[in-house]
Amino acid sequence: MTTVFEVEKVNPLKPLEGKVAIVTGASRGIGAEIAKALARNGATVVGTYNSNPASIEEVGKVIAEEGAGTFHAIQADVSVAEDTERLATEVVEKFGKIDILINNAGITKDRTFRKMTKEEWDAVINVNLSGIFNATKAVINHMLEQQYGRIISIRSIVGQAGAFGQTNYAASKAGILGFTKSLALETASKGITVNAVCPGYIGTEMVAAMPEEVLQNIVSQVPMKRLGKPSEVAQAVLYLIQADFVTGQAISVNGGLYM
Numbered sequence: 001m002t003t004v005f006e007v008e009k010v011n012p013l014k015p016l017e018g019k020v021a022i023v024t025g026a027s028r029g030i031g032a033e034i035a036k037a038l039a040r041n042g043a044t045v046v047g048t049y050n051s052n053p054a055s056i057e058e059v060g061k062v063i064a065e066e067g068a069g070t071f072h073a074i075q076a077d078v079s080v081a082e083d084t085e086r087l088a089t090e091v092v093e094k095f096g097k098i099d100i101l102i103n104n105a106g107i108t109k110d111r112t113f114r115k116m117t118k119e120e121w122d123a124v125i126n127v128n129l130s131g132i133f134n135a136t137k138a139v140i141n142h143m144l145e146q147q148y149g150r151i152i153s154i155r156s157i158v159g160q161a162g163a164f165g166q167t168n169y170a171a172s173k174a175g176i177l178g179f180t181k182s183l184a185l186e187t188a189s190k191g192i193t194v195n196a197v198c199p200g201y202i203g204t205e206m207v208a209a210m211p212e213e214v215l216q217n218i219v220s221q222v223p224m225k226r227l228g229k230p231s232e233v234a235q236a237v238l239y240l241i242q243a244d245f246v247t248g249q250a251i252s253v254n255g256g257l258y259m
């Protein structure tokens, strides 16, 4: 007897049709590109911004011009629990459910540890790590009720390898790994997968702000000899959304810089 493994058919054109996604920090960089990629694949996307309405309007405009999925912007500071609660409530009221959460919002406040202030430490931990607690806390009950959810957090190569001047950022990005694996265990039998993507050095404003010689030195060490593109991080996110049997994982998108 032959065993046939049937692969569920997915619509190859709009595989995320009917799905509602939240992307935090969608006004620029990697978050903006993830929002566009999800919309192009048919999702209804809610992108959050903190203080930059003009940038997120641009993201919405691109999506509208392309005639891709629906895009809606909501202001939310992920480090403030009231904001993420309001965000989730508004999304459910407007679109009926939340299927996908992309925890992307993140900041840097680079300084050697000797000089780093408690404020710089707290600011980065509050946004990058507690922000993920807040946003996930706000959506998890909806996902549990519907027995479906995709939670994907954007980490960084810096959480894997460390980086000079980034003890706060590295700690926050390493912390996401423990969060991801633990929540993956708690929700694996409930239709929810929890994964992470670890970008290397990607061509965004955040990386462009690095001292030129530091950046050049890093690029020279990348086996692919270039910065990554935000859309290349979005490719990994799309994969994780559709990968039903993958949970508790972190995919590196770094041109081979850290293996």
Ligand code: CAA
Binding pocket: 108, 110, 111, 112, 113, 115, 155, 156, 157, 158, 163, 164, 165, 166, 169, 199, 200, 201, 202, 206, 207, 210, 211, 214
């Ligand atoms: N490697 C080795 N030594 C370095 C160094 C580096 N990358 N950067 C600075 N130093 C040295 C300095 O030359 C100086 O040495 P001396 O005391 O012998 O002169 C010493 O360290 C202290 O330097 P500073 O007083 O300038 O240190 P600072 O506390 O002001 O911090 C810095 C400087 C913020 C670390 C700055 O060098 C910097 O911005 N570096 C880049 C940090 C970085 O990689 N950021 C990544 C941003 S992108 C991102 O985070 C996205 C992602 O996920 C990948």
